[in-house]
Amino acid sequence: DSGVTQTPKHLITATGQRVTLRCSPRSGDLSVYWYQQSLDQGLQFLIQYYNGEERAKGNILERFSAQQFPDLHSELNLSSLELGDSALYFCASSPAGQFSPLHFGNGTRLTVT
Amino acid sequence: ELKVEQNPLFLSMQEGKNYTIYCNYSTTSDRLYWYRQDPGKSLESLFVLLSNGAVKQEGRLMASLDTKARLSTLHITAAVHDLSATYFCAVEGDTGNQFYFGTGTSLTVIP
Numbered sequence: 024d025s026g027v028t029q030t031p032k033h034l035i036t037a038t039g040q041r042v043t044l045r046c047s048p049r050s051g052d053l054s055v056y057w058y059q060q061s062l063d064q065g066l067q068f069l070i071q072y073y074n075g076e077e078r079a080k081g082n083i084l085e086r087f088s089a090q091q092f093p094d095l096h097s098e099l100n101l102s103s104l105e106l107g108d109s110a111l112y113f114c115a116s117s118p119a120g121q122f123s124p125l126h127f128g129n130g131t132r133l134t135v136t
Numbered sequence: 137e138l139k140v141e142q143n144p145l146f147l148s149m150q151e152g153k154n155y156t157i158y159c160n161y162s163t164t165s166d167r168l169y170w171y172r173q174d175p176g177k178s179l180e181s182l183f184v185l186l187s188n189g190a191v192k193q194e195g196r197l198m199a200s201l202d203t204k205a206r207l208s209t210l211h212i213t214a215a216v217h218d219l220s221a222t223y224f225c226a227v228e229g230d231t232g233n234q235f236y237f238g239t240g241t242s243l244t245v246i247p
Contacts, residue, residue, distance in 0.1 A: 025178065056235070066224065066237040079234050113178065124169050124181035125226075125235055 026050065029114050029128035037136055041102040044131045046114030048095055054078070054117045055097040056125060057089055061110040072097055073119075104135045138163045140227050142238035149215050150246050157241045159208040159225035166203045167228040169235070170210055172221045179224065183210075215245045 026049035036042055048055050057069040059082075068081035072091035083089075086104075091097040101108060111132050115125035139162040149155050159168070167186055171179040183192040185201035185208060192199050196219065198211045208225055225238045 025180075058237075065239050068234055068236070071234065081234065115179075122167060122184070122186055122228075124171075124184050125179075126181065127171075127179040129178045 025126040025128065027114060027116050027126050027128035029112075029131050031131060032129065033132050033134075035134045035136065036104060038104055038106060040104050040135075041100065042104065042133065044099040044101070044112055044114075044133075046097045046099070046116075046128060048097070048114075048116030049118075049126055051118060052116035052126070053095065053119045055091055055095070056115040056117070057083075057097070057099050058113040058115065059110045060113060060130070064110075066113075069099070101133070106135050109133055109135045138165075138227060138229060138234075138236045140225060140236050140238040142223075142225060142241050144241060145239060146242050146244075148244045148246060149212075151216055152214050154214065155212050157210040157212070157223055157243075159210070159238055161206050161208075161225075161227045161236070161238075163206070163227060163229070164203070165227045165229065166201070168201050168208045169226045169228070170199050170208070171224045171226065173224065173240070174221050182223075212243070215243075217245045217247055219243060220245045 028047040053074045056071045059067045069083040071079040089099045111130045113130045115127045117123045170183040183199040188203040190201045222240045226235045
């Protein structure tokens with residue numbers, strides 16, 4: 024158990040809808056990362072937050088947004104969903120500073136029908 | 137953008153054999169990580185390599201880092217079925233705010 028909690032585990036929704044994925048980082052970790060994993064795109068970095076502030080942005084679509092709250096949990100909001108958004112979404116956390124591996128949650132499997 | 141390439145993408149090997157997975161990257165970073173992912177599961181950290189010449193070993197797996205060649209290797213010794221998984225290398229960017237993952241190597245060990 025990595026200590027990173029993601030909910031829900033599975034999500035099935037229709038095109039055009041909006042969903043929110045939630046992540047609680049390991050105790051003491053200030054950084055939260057979001058990744059999208061799909062068969063054709065591999066593991067794609069979406070966005071990183073550190074202690075409530077956005078630190079880095081990757082290949083995140085404008086339809087997607089995220090935030091990190093004062094208690095350090097994070098939410099990834101996906102709107103106007105398309106079939107191609109179906110993927111496994113991972114949250115990972117790491118402590119302050121560098122040289123630490125990411126600790127991944129179990130992911131949320133999103134299926135858009 | 138930093139690029140991380142792994143090869144091979146798919147590897148099928150017999151139990152008891154040795155093989156090496158290669159990870160090439162396009163930056164001067166000296167921080168490289170290896171992860172394992174079982175099908176439908178999360179990623180698990182295997183090794184952290186933080187300097188040129190670093191070598192780490194755990195059981196039948198050994199990872200090394202050559203920052204001058206921008207190359208890391210994951211060597212598998214006397215493979216067993218339990219090692220079947222997808223292995224990812226990841227390079228940490230200069231600011232420490234991004235981890236760039238390779239494409240992954242899907243390893244299948246055949247009895």
